[in-house]
Amino acid sequence: MLLVLCMVVPMLGLSALAVDKMTNDPGSTKQWGMKAVGMDEAWAMGPTGKGVKVGIIDCGLSTLTGDISRSRVEAGPNYTGSIGDSATDIEGHGTFVAGIIGAEKDNRVGIAGVAPECDFYIVKALSDMSQAVYDCVDAGCQVINMSMGTTYSDEALKSAIEAAEAAGVIVVASVGNEGDARFNYPAAYPSVIGVGGVDQNLNVCEFSNKNDSVFVVAPGEKVASLSLLPGVVSTMDGTSFSAPYVAGLAALLRQMNPSMTSAEFQEILAATSKDLGEPGYDTAAGNGLIQVPAALKYAAEKWGYELNDTSAPTEPDEPDNPGTGWNIFDLSWIRNLFQSIIRSIFKNWTPNLTF
Numbered sequence: 001m002l003l004v005l006c007m008v009v010p011m012l013g014l015s016a017l018a019v020d021k022m023t024n025d026p027g028s029t030k031q032w033g034m035k036a037v038g039m040d041e042a043w044a045m046g047p048t049g050k051g052v053k054v055g056i057i058d059c060g061l062s063t064l065t066g067d068i069s070r071s072r073v074e075a076g077p078n079y080t081g082s083i084g085d086s087a088t089d090i091e092g093h094g095t096f097v098a099g100i101i102g103a104e105k106d107n108r109v110g111i112a113g114v115a116p117e118c119d120f121y122i123v124k125a126l127s128d129m130s131q132a133v134y135d136c137v138d139a140g141c142q143v144i145n146m147s148m149g150t151t152y153s154d155e156a157l158k159s160a161i162e163a164a165e166a167a168g169v170i171v172v173a174s175v176g177n178e179g180d181a182r183f184n185y186p187a188a189y190p191s192v193i194g195v196g197g198v199d200q201n202l203n204v205c206e207f208s209n210k211n212d213s214v215f216v217v218a219p220g221e222k223v224a225s226l227s228l229l230p231g232v233v234s235t236m237d238g239t240s241f242s243a244p245y246v247a248g249l250a251a252l253l254r255q256m257n258p259s260m261t262s263a264e265f266q267e268i269l270a271a272t273s274k275d276l277g278e279p280g281y282d283t284a285a286g287n288g289l290i291q292v293p294a295a296l297k298y299a300a301e302k303w304g305y306e307l308n309d310t311s312a313p314t315e316p317d318e319p320d321n322p323g324t325g326w327n328i329f330d331l332s333w334i335r336n337l338f339q340s341i342i343r344s345i346f347k348n349w350t351p352n353l354t355f
């Protein structure tokens with residue numbers, strides 16, 4: 001089976017447009033994509049993906065980045081033959097995808113993801129997509145992200161996707177980077193949310209495939225996320241990195257309503273995404289660019305869910321450098337304690353101890 005991860009070879013040179021700092025994560029100013037989908041507002045609205053298990057079928061997830069704690073990651077099967085279990089990654093694609101979905105927010109490391117408190121179930125698979133889908137369903141995933149595709153339909157994969165739909169699991173997939181009208185599977189199956197990419201000017205990326213498998217678009221160029229180097233944020237291009245924004249949104253909505261179906265998710269996306277290009281649905285931008293605050297509000301209204309009131313004035317953020325006064329980062333009390341213990345042990349004959 002010919003299968004490609006939906007990434008574009010990174011181009012050196014232009015860097016992403018900087019945006020205002022939205023969180024205390026150092027890569028925040030590179031996260032133009034989070035701003036474009038409204039996360040600067042949505043992070044304060046309440047849902048964080050807590051309690052929702054997101055399956056990622058990819059090349060693994062490295063927990064050495066320091067921005068997705070090991071306790072959030074369940075390692076599923078590894079079908080790739082690469083070393084390590086599924087909670088490792090030597091290529092970086094899966095880790096980058098996971099960061100967009102759910103990197104921890106305001107922990108002063110890396111970036112912030114759409115659903116910063118979701119749980120992850122990782123299957124390392126690059127050719128056994130259908131088995132990996134069954135694994136995610138069996139593991140109780142509510143959402144599956146597949147930033148990959150193959151250009152011909154395969155009965156086994158089709159059946160697996162149907163089984164996921166029957167089990168109420170929402171599958172999100174990238175539409176592919178050939179830049180033409182060809183279909184990629186699983187994105188082109190009707191129950192799967194196919195996601196294309198836009199650049200920083202909200203134009204549909206040239207490489208993003210254009211056909212009726214495109215349900216919505218999300219940032220796909222110079223997308224910032226976690227590299228394999230701890231603490232280092234990099235930027236990448238590809239519809240691989242658009243799908244995880246939508247998977248993250250699915251996790252937020254699934255927290256609000258654990259029984260949301262794929263059809264309901266499609267209804268919410270179609271009603272709340274920002275139309276781009278030709279008026280109405282088109283095969284380049286689908287129903288438009290996802291808008292997370294509008295989607296959460298629409299869903300809250302639909303389900304009678306109470307979101308945080310973000311119109312109320314909020315407390316100013318804690319400054320990055322704590323000022324004068326007591327703070328937990330001042331460890332001089334430990335030094336003082338040790339000094340007094342050592343002094344009491346050595347009594348009067350160690351007057352010149354210094355720390």
Ligand SMILES: [Ca+2]
Pocket residue numbers: 025067103104105106107108109110111112
């Ligand atoms: Ca972070």
Ligand SMILES: [Ca+2]
Pocket residue numbers: 275276277278279280281282285286287288
């Ligand atoms: Ca349009």
